[in-house]
Amino acid sequence: MTVFVIRRFMQSIAVLAVTAVIVFIGIYAIGDPAEMLIAPDASPAERAQVIASLGLDKPLWEQFFTFVWNALHGDLGRSFVFNRPSISLIFERLPATLELTLVGLFIALVIGIPLGLLSGLKPNSATDEVIMTGSIFGFSLPSFWQGMMLIMIFSVWLGWLPSTGRGQMGEFLGIHSSLFTLDGLTHLILPAINLSLFKLSLVIRLTRTGVRETMPLDFVKFARAKGLSERRIVFVHVFKNILIPLITVIGLELGSMLAFAVVTETIFAWPGIGKLLIDSIMRLDRPVVVAYLLVIVSLFIFINFVVDVLYSLVDPRVRLGEAS
Amino acid sequence: MSAAALFRGDMLVGRLLTGISRSPKAVVAAVVCVILLFAAVVGPYLTPQNPYDLAVLDILDSKLPPGSESMDGLVYWLGTDGQGRDMFSAMIYGLRTSLGVGVFSGLVALVIGTLLGLIAAHFGGRIDALIMRVVDLMLGFPTILVALMLLALLGQGLWKVIFALILVQWATFARAVRSAALVEKNKDYVEAAVTLGIGTPRILIGHILPNCLPPLIVIGMLQVANAISAEATLSFLGIGLPITEPSLGLLIANGYQLLMSGEYWISVYPGVLLLLLVFSINIVGDRLREVLNPRLGER
Numbered sequence: 001m002t003v004f005v006i007r008r009f010m011q012s013i014a015v016l017a018v019t020a021v022i023v024f025i026g027i028y029a030i031g032d033p034a035e036m037l038i039a040p041d042a043s044p045a046e047r048a049q050v051i052a053s054l055g056l057d058k059p060l061w062e063q064f065f066t067f068v069w070n071a072l073h074g075d076l077g078r079s080f081v082f083n084r085p086s087i088s089l090i091f092e093r094l095p096a097t098l099e100l101t102l103v104g105l106f107i108a109l110v111i112g113i114p115l116g117l118l119s120g121l122k123p124n125s126a127t128d129e130v131i132m133t134g135s136i137f138g139f140s141l142p143s144f145w146q147g148m149m150l151i152m153i154f155s156v157w158l159g160w161l162p163s164t165g166r167g168q169m170g171e172f173l174g175i176h177s178s179l180f181t182l183d184g185l186t187h188l189i190l191p192a193i194n195l196s197l198f199k200l201s202l203v204i205r206l207t208r209t210g211v212r213e214t215m216p217l218d219f220v221k222f223a224r225a226k227g228l229s230e231r232r233i234v235f236v237h238v239f240k241n242i243l244i245p246l247i248t249v250i251g252l253e254l255g256s257m258l259a260f261a262v263v264t265e266t267i268f269a270w271p272g273i274g275k276l277l278i279d280s281i282m283r284l285d286r287p288v289v290v291a292y293l294l295v296i297v298s299l300f301i302f303i304n305f306v307v308d309v310l311y312s313l314v315d316p317r318v319r320l321g322e323a324s
Numbered sequence: 325m326s327a328a329a330l331f332r333g334d335m336l337v338g339r340l341l342t343g344i345s346r347s348p349k350a351v352v353a354a355v356v357c358v359i360l361l362f363a364a365v366v367g368p369y370l371t372p373q374n375p376y377d378l379a380v381l382d383i384l385d386s387k388l389p390p391g392s393e394s395m396d397g398l399v400y401w402l403g404t405d406g407q408g409r410d411m412f413s414a415m416i417y418g419l420r421t422s423l424g425v426g427v428f429s430g431l432v433a434l435v436i437g438t439l440l441g442l443i444a445a446h447f448g449g450r451i452d453a454l455i456m457r458v459v460d461l462m463l464g465f466p467t468i469l470v471a472l473m474l475l476a477l478l479g480q481g482l483w484k485v486i487f488a489l490i491l492v493q494w495a496t497f498a499r500a501v502r503s504a505a506l507v508e509k510n511k512d513y514v515e516a517a518v519t520l521g522i523g524t525p526r527i528l529i530g531h532i533l534p535n536c537l538p539p540l541i542v543i544g545m546l547q548v549a550n551a552i553s554a555e556a557t558l559s560f561l562g563i564g565l566p567i568t569e570p571s572l573g574l575l576i577a578n579g580y581q582l583l584m585s586g587e588y589w590i591s592v593y594p595g596v597l598l599l600l601l602v603f604s605i606n607i608v609g610d611r612l613r614e615v616l617n618p619r620l621g622e623r
Contacts, residue, residue, distance in 0.1 A: 015461060026477035133349065136610055140603035142553055144560045145576055145595035152583055152592075163584075256466035263468075263557055278561055281476055289476050296469065304464065 004312055012305045019297045023290060024067055071294060077287030079280075086291035090273055094295075096166060097272030100264065101257045103188060104195035105250065112200045113246075116207025121234065123212055131204060138201035143260065147194040147267040154190060162187050164269035191268040195261060199253055206249055210242030244314055251307030255300040336537060343615030344608065353607035360601055363416055364423045371413035372398055376570070390589050403589040405578060414575055415594050421571040422598065425482070426552035429489035434544055436490065437497025438536075442528045444498065445505035455498065462495035467554055475563040482569050485558060489551045500543050504536035538616040545609030549602045556598055572598040 042050070058066070070076070079086045119131040155163035166187055214220065215238065223233045262274035269275065273292060280288035344350045363370060390403040390411075403411050444455040462470070474488040508514065509532065517527050556573030558564030560580075565571050572594045579591025 015464070018461070023473075023477075026473075133607075136606050137603055140549065140553075140599060140606045142556050142560075142573075142576075142595065142598055142602065144557055144573075145591070145598065148576070148580060148583060148591060149595070152588060156584060256469070259466050259469035259472065262472060263561065266561060277472070277476070278563075281563055293473050293476065297465075297473075300465065300469070 001312070005309055008305060008308050012301050016298060016301050019301075020068060020071065020294070021064075023293055023297075024064055076291035076294060079285050079288045081280075081283050081285045081288075086288040087295070089276065089288060090291050090295050093271060093273045093276050096270060097258065097261050097265065097274060100188070100191055100195060100270060100272060101254065101261055103192040104257060104264075105199065105254060107192055107196040108199040108203050109250070111196075112203025113207050116204040117211060117234070117239075119204065120208035120211025121215075128208075132208070135201040135204045138197055138204075141197065143194065143198055144263050144267055146197060147190075147264060150190050150194055151267070161190050163190065166271055191264050191270050194267065195257060195264045198260065199257060202249070202253065203246070206246055207242060210245060211238060214238045214241045244311075247314070248307055248311050251303060251310070255303045258296060258299065340541070340612060340615065344611055347611050350608055350611035353604040353611075356600060356604040357608055360419065360604070361423065364420045367416045367420045371410070371416050373410050373413050375409040375414040375417055389587075403587075403593075405575075405590045411589060411593055414570065415572070415597050418570055418572040418575045418594060419597060419601070421565070421569055422552050422555060422573070423601070425486060425489070425555050425565070425571065426548045429486045429551050429555075430493065430544060430548040432486075433490045433493035433547065434497050434540065437494040438501045438533070438540065440494070441498040441501025441536075442505055442533065445502045445509060446524070446528055446532075452502075456502070459495040459498050462492070463499070467492045467550065468557065471554060471558060472563070475558060480563050480566050482565055485555055485564050488558075489554060492554075493547050493551060496543055496547060497540065500539045501533075501536050504539050505532050508532045508535045542609055542613045542616060545605055545612065549605040549609065552598070552605075553602050572601075 074087050075085065076087045078084060079089055082089060115131050119128045122128055151163040154161045166184065220233060220238065223237055224230075228237075261270075261272060262277055264270065265272045265274035266278050273296070277289065277292045280286075280292070344354050368374065398410070405411060405414060440455050444452040470492045471488045474491065475484060478484045478488075505528075514527060514531060517531050522531075555564055555571060556576070559571050559573030560577045562577070565574060567574065575594035576591045576598070579587070579589075579594070582590050
């Protein structure tokens with residue numbers, strides 16, 4: 001187990017290093033780093049000072065180590081627009097994005113698992129056909145357009161829900177979140193639905209496949225022979241077995257939802273890191289763009305690492321398979 | 325290609341068509357796909373105006389609701405946008421761009437992925453390990469994140485978007501081809517071809533590849549749908565195609581600000597077209613997957 005965790009950890013570090021190199025090449029090889037990291041309106045003296053402090057007059061490999069060294073100390077440059085360290089801008093907005101992502105994931109699971117069960121237990125029935133076609137529809141819906149339609153219907157036409165911003169935040173156990181006030185909740189509903197719809201289809205499909213693969217297995221027949229009720233078989237025995245692949249994929253999809261939050265946050269003006277990224281790209285605030293990329297990739301690699309370790313705990317075949 | 329291979333190709337097409345014809349849903353979707361493809365190809369002959377010829381646009385006609393008539397008797401069935409452009413014409417032009425970018429990047433990714441997959445399967449060992457490591461790395465990150473990263477660093481542009489889409493797609497093809505080719509590689513007909521002294525490239529392309537086609541076709545369809553969706557999303561965010569290459573995503577983005585003031589048609593209709601396109605490609609792809617995957621059985 002320890003060996004597996006260590007090996008998996010080394011892999012994560014390797015991936016992180018590769019990404020750092022790619023981002024570094026992106027800034028230094030494609031564009032002129034001085035151009036990218038120094039504000040356009042800087043005076044020649046300021047320019048020279050920044051060039052010296054970033055070490056842009058040194059050889060490339062030395063610059064790379066300066067870049068990595070600074071990054072490890074949390075110094076990813078200062079935002080041109082806010083004139084503050086870009087990393088702190090990111091961490092200020094990260095909670096809003098995490099809140100949105102987790103609520104979106106929750107919605108996808110609460111609706112997706114029952115639909116998947118329904119579909120998988122009666123394969124090829126009319127219900128199954130409707131749910132499966134619906135799920136194809138779900139992942140065909142362009143996320144950004146679907147969000148606009150939500151705004152059009154629920155904010156413009158019906159006027160039920162607000163379309164922009166995060167609303168009022170409440171505090172509970174020291175955590176600030178929109179979840180704790182009514183106003184915040186109404187602001188959260190539309191963006192969370194928008195973000196969850198895409199993953200909903202995936203959860204439905206995974207659950208359905210899991211059910212269909214598990215139902216013909218011997219232990220289900222045995223449970224039936226033992227006289228267990230169909231309900232107990234499905235909800236206790238089968239459910240446990242489909243949960244394993246589901247948990248892994250959901251863990252991995254969490255990262256993809258964090259990335260997809262860029263779209264949702266742009267449409268609903270949700271003040272998270274995704275909106276910050278798009279705003280920064282538009283304002284040519286490159287240090288923030290670079291910081292976003294490094295933070296989101298690190299987060300993503302961290303999630304993958306945790307999921308793999310958890311999975312190997314649940315299903316020992318994974319780490320045994322890798323060792324051989 | 326030999327006669328035998330052609331025969332096999334015929335059988336594959338036949339199987340696909342029969343498979344589609346047995347599902348009414350797939351038939352409808354396939355018909356929609358063909359119509360949209362046709363509309364995209366003959367686009368300029370189909371539209372009442374060239375929406376990007378400034379001479380024919382009349383700013384007085386801007387933001388007209390669907391069904392309005394212009395001064396010279398042209399009916400705007402789907403309304404006009406902020407510049408007085410006929411929405412229907414703009415959408416057909418947008419469809420051309422969206423489909424073009426999606427299909428082109430999908431095909432290039434397919435060729436690159438197939439070649440690398442065949443090479444990995446054939447040579448094995450270090451080469452295989454290297455290629456598959458890169459594939460795992462690519463597939464480990466969500467498509468949209470990689471595309472965002474690239475375009476954030478590169479800036480927007482038609483070829484940059486195509487490059488980003490190819491980069492995020494080739495790995496899927498490579499993995500599918502490799503696993504299919506690994507199975508085929510050990511079959512008797514390959515051994516026979518080797519004994520006959522046929523060269524490696526010809527065995528790979530002429531003998532093994534045709535047998536890897538079924539999964540490739542399915543993945544190809546789903547990837548094109550994904551690529552169209554991804555391009556629209558990136559263009560909507562303002563980091564995809566530039567304003568000079570108006571795809572469906574850009575049309576929707578243009579209507580975004582007007583949505584609040586009730587001019588819904590400017591973003592709703594292009595969105596419906598985009599949805600119709602992606603949805604029907606996905607339905608056909610899903611059906612083909614059922615037909616070609618013997619494990620699921622005939623439904």
